[in-house]
Amino acid sequence: MGLESKTGNMGVVTTTLENVVNWSRTNSMWPLLFGLACCAIEMMGAQASNYDLSRFGMELNRASPRQSDLMIVAGRVSRKMAPVLRQLYDQMPDPKWVLAMGDCASCGGVFNNYAVVQGVDEVVPVDVYVSGCPPRPEGLIHGIVTLHEKVKKEKITHWA
Amino acid sequence: MNETLEQIVKDMKERFAAQITEYAGDSTVILTPEYLLDAVQTLRGEHNFNMLIDATAVDYWPDQEPRFHMVYHLYSMLNNLILRLRVPLNGNAPHVPTLEKLYPAANWKEREVWDMFGITFDGHSDPRRIVMPYDWQGHPLRKDYPLGYEEVQFTFNAVEIDKRKPYAKE
Numbered sequence: 347m348g349l350e351s352k353t354g355n356m357g358v359v360t361t362t363l364e365n366v367v368n369w370s371r372t373n374s375m376w377p378l379l380f381g382l383a384c385c386a387i388e389m390m391g392a393q394a395s396n397y398d399l400s401r402f403g404m405e406l407n408r409a410s411p412r413q414s415d416l417m418i419v420a421g422r423v424s425r426k427m428a429p430v431l432r433q434l435y436d437q438m439p440d441p442k443w444v445l446a447m448g449d450c451a452s453c454g455g456v457f458n459n460y461a462v463v464q465g466v467d468e469v470v471p472v473d474v475y476v477s478g479c480p481p482r483p484e485g486l487i488h489g490i491v492t493l494h495e496k497v498k499k500e501k502i503t504h505w506a
Numbered sequence: 507m508n509e510t511l512e513q514i515v516k517d518m519k520e521r522f523a524a525q526i527t528e529y530a531g532d533s534t535v536i537l538t539p540e541y542l543l544d545a546v547q548t549l550r551g552e553h554n555f556n557m558l559i560d561a562t563a564v565d566y567w568p569d570q571e572p573r574f575h576m577v578y579h580l581y582s583m584l585n586n587l588i589l590r591l592r593v594p595l596n597g598n599a600p601h602v603p604t605l606e607k608l609y610p611a612a613n614w615k616e617r618e619v620w621d622m623f624g625i626t627f628d629g630h631s632d633p634r635r636i637v638m639p640y641d642w643q644g645h646p647l648r649k650d651y652p653l654g655y656e657e658v659q660f661t662f663n664a665v666e667i668d669k670r671k672p673y674a675k676e
Contacts, residue, residue, distance in 0.1 A: 425638075425639060425642075426637075426638065426639045432674075453659070454656065458653075458655055458656055458658065459653050459654050459655070460646060460651075460652070460653060460654030461638075461646070461654075464656045465671075467671075467673050467674060468671070468672050468673065468674055469674050470674050471673070471674050471675065471676055
């Protein structure tokens with residue numbers, strides 16, 4: 347039994363390559379697990395059944411950078427962790443995005459000292475910043491949806 | 507004070523010229539670095555202090571001289587006693603003998619003290635940093651170490667600071 351006999355004649359949809367690619371990228375974005383502090387707990391909460399990040403196509407968080415295209419930096423990054431963060435970012439396949447979750451990842455937060463990187467944008471290029479200490483799961487989901495909006499606006503000329 | 511502990515403290519006083527202070531039922535034995543190894547060996551061998559709970563340090567700069575105090579907490583499982591040893595150290599290249607031979611657990615604890623305070627441990631088998639990156643300069647928990655404060659961006663100076671902020675490239 348084919349799909350046609352179940353749903354009837356679905357007809358033809360015309361669209362642009364740009365739209366199709368951006369649509370598929372936004373709806374199957376796999377985040378890299380990068381929980382570093384209390385923000386990671388909220389990230390788990392966003393992934394769990396109450397908030398259910400899977401609704402936005404983020405079906406599972408990968409522990410491997412090779413299988414993911416979104417890095418959610420959840421927590422403060424120490425100076426010792428910074429090279430690790432950059433290496434994991436470099437290992438991710440293109441296209442890739444970075445979301446700085448929480449105040450610490452965005453600007454150092456309350457940790458204004460020698461040991462903590464004052465914002466991960468010093469180490470990796472960040473697409474979306476989510477404020478909060480830590481942000482609630484709604485905040486993280488809002489940040490991710492904002493990133494989706496950004497990805498949907500990407501142009502075919504920028505891919506190459 | 508516990509009777510057994512009283513005996514031990516008295517022993518320390520007589521054999522290793524230790525000073526004793528007591529606060530809230532806890533005794534502290536203040537030793538000079540020369541006597542440290544012998545004293546700990548005695549405590550471990552004769553008085554059954556078979557566990558090193560903690561080895562840490564304090565920096566009293568600029569209030570006190572000598573500047574550093576090396577602090578050891580020993581625990582006797584047999585007698586259920588805790589004893590604190592303190593070793594005052596001069597700020598100029600402070601060093602104490604390592605306790606690694608007596609308590610293997612001292613290895614990492616002393617590495618951390620070296621990393622944070624710059625107190626050298628003579629005879630330590632693996633004198634690397636443990637908390638900070640290996641190429642780090644300085645010892646952050648010293649009181650004269652700068653905090654590395656970065657200017658906070660407010661609305662009136664955000665643009666100006668943003669200009670000289672080092673952003674990462676793709």
